[in-house]
Amino acid sequence: MLRILFASSEAYPLIKTGGLADVSGSLPRALLKLGHDVRILMPAYRDALQNARAAGVKTVATFTLENAVSGDHTVSIMETRLPGSRVKTWLLDCPALFDRPGNPYLDENNQDYADNDLRFLLFSRAAAELGLNRCGLDWQPDVVHCNDWQTGLTPVFLDQLGLQSAAAEQPRPATVFTIHNLAYQGLYGYETFTATQLPANFWHHEALEFHNQFSLIKGGIVYADRVNTVSPTYAREIQSERFGYGLQGLLRHRGEKLSGILNGINDEEWNPGTDAYLMHRYNRRTIAQRTKNKLELQKQLGLKVDASIPLLGFIGRLVEQKGVDWILANINLMLERGAQLVVLGNGEHAFEAALREAAALAPLSIAATIGYNEALAHRIEAASDIFLMPSKFEPCGLNQLYSLRYGAVPLVHNVGGLADTVIDTTASSLEDGSATGFVFDSLARDEPGDIALQTTLGRALDLYTDKPCWQSLQSNGMQQDNSWKQSALKYERLYRAAIADVAGKSPAYLT
Ligand code: ADP
Numbered sequence: 001m002l003r004i005l006f007a008s009s010e011a012y013p014l015i016k017t018g019g020l021a022d023v024s025g026s027l028p029r030a031l032l033k034l035g036h037d038v039r040i041l042m043p044a045y046r047d048a049l050q051n052a053r054a055a056g057v058k059t060v061a062t063f064t065l066e067n068a069v070s071g072d073h074t075v076s077i078m079e080t081r082l083p084g085s086r087v088k089t090w091l092l093d094c095p096a097l098f099d100r101p102g103n104p105y106l107d108e109n110n111q112d113y114a115d116n117d118l119r120f121l122l123f124s125r126a127a128a129e130l131g132l133n134r135c136g137l138d139w140q141p142d143v144v145h146c147n148d149w150q151t152g153l154t155p156v157f158l159d160q161l162g163l164q165s166a167a168a169e170q171p172r173p174a175t176v177f178t179i180h181n182l183a184y185q186g187l188y189g190y191e192t193f194t195a196t197q198l199p200a201n202f203w204h205h206e207a208l209e210f211h212n213q214f215s216l217i218k219g220g221i222v223y224a225d226r227v228n229t230v231s232p233t234y235a236r237e238i239q240s241e242r243f244g245y246g247l248q249g250l251l252r253h254r255g256e257k258l259s260g261i262l263n264g265i266n267d268e269e270w271n272p273g274t275d276a277y278l279m280h281r282y283n284r285r286t287i288a289q290r291t292k293n294k295l296e297l298q299k300q301l302g303l304k305v306d307a308s309i310p311l312l313g314f315i316g317r318l319v320e321q322k323g324v325d326w327i328l329a330n331i332n333l334m335l336e337r338g339a340q341l342v343v344l345g346n347g348e349h350a351f352e353a354a355l356r357e358a359a360a361l362a363p364l365s366i367a368a369t370i371g372y373n374e375a376l377a378h379r380i381e382a383a384s385d386i387f388l389m390p391s392k393f394e395p396c397g398l399n400q401l402y403s404l405r406y407g408a409v410p411l412v413h414n415v416g417g418l419a420d421t422v423i424d425t426t427a428s429s430l431e432d433g434s435a436t437g438f439v440f441d442s443l444a445r446d447e448p449g450d451i452a453l454q455t456t457l458g459r460a461l462d463l464y465t466d467k468p469c470w471q472s473l474q475s476n477g478m479q480q481d482n483s484w485k486q487s488a489l490k491y492e493r494l495y496r497a498a499i500a501d502v503a504g505k506s507p508a509y510l511t
Contacts, residue, residue, distance in 0.1 A: 149186030177220030186216030235260030264484030313384030318347030323390030
């Protein structure tokens with residue numbers, strides 16, 4: 001049994017802006033099921049605290065973080081359970097920094113909070129203090145699992161503070177740092193660095209400085225015992241110039257300690273057999289029922305109601321990363337081929353406006369719902385024939401995994417977790433029963449992405465008319481096991497490797 005402190009800036013269902021929340025809501029549960037003592041630590045945002053109230057919240061510790069982030073801060077730990085589970089969850093309460101409505105990172109004008117650096121420095125520092133059992137909670141983790149730049153400084157603080165406790169013969173816990181998306185790095189100025197009160201030699205390109213900026217993600221990459229990302233392919237990609245954002249050299253340097261573990265899905269939330277959001281539930285054997293969901297959705301969204309029309313789905317943040325421009329470039333092809341497109345998402349205004357306009361021009365064929373809507377997301381997965389995920393990069397991606405489970409055949413770009421989870425349909429993959437979707441590869445062919453998408457979309461629409469073949473694709477995907485269990489076992493091995501690293505390095509580490 002391992003004691004694991006899981007530090008994350010969001011966790012479903014307490015608060016969610018993206019895939020990180022899904023992982024933080026699922027992996028700790030899966031670890032608990034494996035018999036580990038796992039506790040989540042996240043900031044006590046106003047909405048998270050509100051959502052936790054039903055499960056009961058009590059203050060279990062109040063302490064002062066001395067000399068943390070430009071001075072002393074008195075904070076509390078409020079204990080609850082992750083709703084719907086037995087996972088102990090600690091909310092770091094510091095009202096001046098976290099008691100704000102809405103999004104964890106953005107203000108009401110969708111701008112980053114001006115003090116995000118200080119908010120997450122404090123959070124990282126608190127995680128380190130808890131990791132060293134210095135907050136009066138009488139619980140010492142074996143490993144602290146940090147996630148993304150918001151917790152990037154935790155391994156650094158643990159290293160620093162751990163030196164003192166190592167001298168006092170109390171070893172620091174091992175650290176694992178997971179990169180969920182390298183595009184978000186937490187870059188700030190020198191002033192933020194001084195607020196950490198770390199020794200001046202940390203301002204160095206081999207430490208926390210990155211092109212004259214203070215990089216919080218580098219804290220995790222340089223100082224964690226083990227670094228991982230959320231798919232094996234993304235772990236390789238980020239070591240290259242195309243995907244590395246200037247960190248590829250450092251990531252290659254840490255290559256031996258860098259690995260990829262695919263995310264699983266919450267298979268209770270995402271199960272077409274029990275999904276409460278659906279009018280018509282189904283499984284692999286009752287797949288014929290699925291069509292009823294498609295007809296419902298067509299009706300609900302004002303599209304032409306016709307089961308034989310191929311329905312394409314897209315759900316996600318409307319940002320460059322997700323390949324929305326490539327979808328927009330192919331709208332004419334979709335219309336020419338008599339397909340329908342259903343989009344759900346929000347993000348950049350230009351993409352939102354372009355999608356709205358496309359829907360206004362062809363209201364029987366295109367529906368664009370701008371916003372965040374959990375119920376509609378489930379209904380789209382249960383209704384689409386083809387699910388589009390033409391991301392330019394994709395660390396893991398969850399929607400293609402939901403699609404596989406729901407029989408919405410995914411059409412994806414050959415990058416990151418998409419490449420690791422979807423098997424392209426060819427004569428031989430159909431023959432051996434491994435085909436689960438359609439994969440286009442603009443990189444290998446050095447072809448513009450919209451053109452590569454166009455060719456593959458044509459291929460998918462051609463095959464759609466071959467019903468037996470299509471059903472075998474759906475059935476292959478629905479059989480794939482993407483639950484958290486296998487991934488949680490891999491994390492367990494990673495934690496043990498990190499612990500072994502710390503034990504192995506302690507003599508040098510003490511010098
Ligand atoms: P990312 O973390 O890059 O946003 P992922 O595919 O890993 O992408 O995870 C996105 C998660 O957020 C999925 O659970 C997806 O269903 C959900 N999601 C994204 N946008 C919306 C939306 N507009 N409405 C409902 N769910 C959404």
